[in-house]
Amino acid sequence: NAGVTQTPKFQVLKTGQSMTLQCAQDMNHEYMSWYRQDPGMGLRLIHYSVGAGITDQGEVPNGYNVSRSTTEDFPLRLLSAAPSQTSVYFCASSSGVGGYEQYFGPGTRLTVT
């Protein structure tokens, strides 16, 4: 099992550019989430999905879109990148909520100039 995979590992964007961060999992998990991690801020939830075709907003959704067309894939789209979106982005999946283990990908380090 590859677990949770994310691409790219690193990305530099100019302000105003758009891009998609890819996330895939091979564990047949229903729940998938996107977090951003900033120094001194911890992990903050951007968007999450409880199954294919169902997505919802987390704590910091502005400037990001998601879709979930399959159980395996959960891409995160930056519509018009801003310097405030410079961060490390983690995708996670789990088989349930509550005390279920969150499996994280290796992260994407994004810099917006």
Next chain:
Amino acid sequence: TQLLEQSPQFLSIQEGENLTVYCNSSSVFSSLQWYRQEPGEGPVLLVTVVTGGEVKKLKRLTFQFGDARKDSSLHITAAQPGDTGLYLCAGYSGGGADGLTFGKGTHLIIQP
């Protein structure tokens, strides 16, 4: 959003010493998890505790969930350089997939 405060933020100690890090909240959680994150990687689950007063041991690591389910601690005995990393606590307060709250983490460095 439920708030989880972790302390200390940074801790640097010598190999062989013992240490405790804390995760505190004014809110009650139905479960609490501890993750460890190494540089350039995603967090990895260490333990989940669900019962007030519960104690779990993982080799040299001892995890405790407070009686009131508002706080937790992680104690490491005889720390080793391999314990170096960012330790995150995460509490679940119910309500669905957005009910998991992460603390800001404790950066732990174990010097040889």
